[in-house]
Amino acid sequence: MDSVPSHPAVAAALAVLATLADDFRPLALVERGDAAVAILLESRDFRVVVIVEHRPAGWTAPAMITGTPRRPAPARQFRTLEHRPLLRMSRKRFTPTNGGGAPASTSWFAVLGNAAADAATLTLASSIDTHTTSVTASGLAFALVRTPTREQPRIHLRTLDGRLIPVEQ
Numbered sequence: 001m002d003s004v005p006s007h008p009a010v011a012a013a014l015a016v017l018a019t020l021a022d023d024f025r026p027l028a029l030v031e032r033g034d035a036a037v038a039i040l041l042e043s044r045d046f047r048v049v050v051i052v053e054h055r056p057a058g059w060t061a062p063a064m065i066t067g068t069p070r071r072p073a074p075a076r077q078f079r080t081l082e083h084r085p086l087l088r089m090s091r092k093r094f095t096p097t098n099g100g101g102a103p104a105s106t107s108w109f110a111v112l113g114n115a116a117a118d119a120a121t122l123t124l125a126s127s128i129d130t131h132t133t134s135v136t137a138s139g140l141a142f143a144l145v146r147t148p149t150r151e152q153p154r155i156h157l158r159t160l161d162g163r164l165i166p167v168e169q
Contacts, residue, residue, distance in 0.1 A: 087113060
């Protein structure tokens with residue numbers, strides 16, 4: 001995960017958001033090889049995760065983007081709570097279409113949230129892919145995984161003391 005994104009997929013994500021009145025800036029990204037990138041963008045009013053997929057014609061963002069109102073970050077907890085390990089958690093699925101216009105059999109799924117100070121890693125796992133990433137020094141937890149289109153991946157946080165805490169969806 002890069003804290004200051006510079007990747008060709010960022011331009012595709014910003015192009016989709018260009019029609020909005022807000023001025024979005026990239027904050028973080030998660031790259032999965034040359035197949036897909038999840039980008040966290042914020043404006044004065046909104047927070048958006050855009051999943052951009054690499055296709056033969058270049059980086060392609062979905063035409064429809066959803067986001068959440070930007071709220072002040074909650075105070076960072078010292079210890080990860082079993083019942084609420086990620087604050088401000090959001091999930092985003094991008095399902096491309098196949099050649100006939102029907103949904104593809106696999107999707108990209110991203111999860112984003114704020115973790116406590118004792119959180120070390122975030123793991124996102126589906127039946128076909130797993131991605132484990134470090135939680136940043138500021139507490140940002142952000143991961144991207146390929147998943148069968150209708151499957152909800154499993155989400156876990158691992159703490160510095162070794163606890164493995166499932167994140168309920």
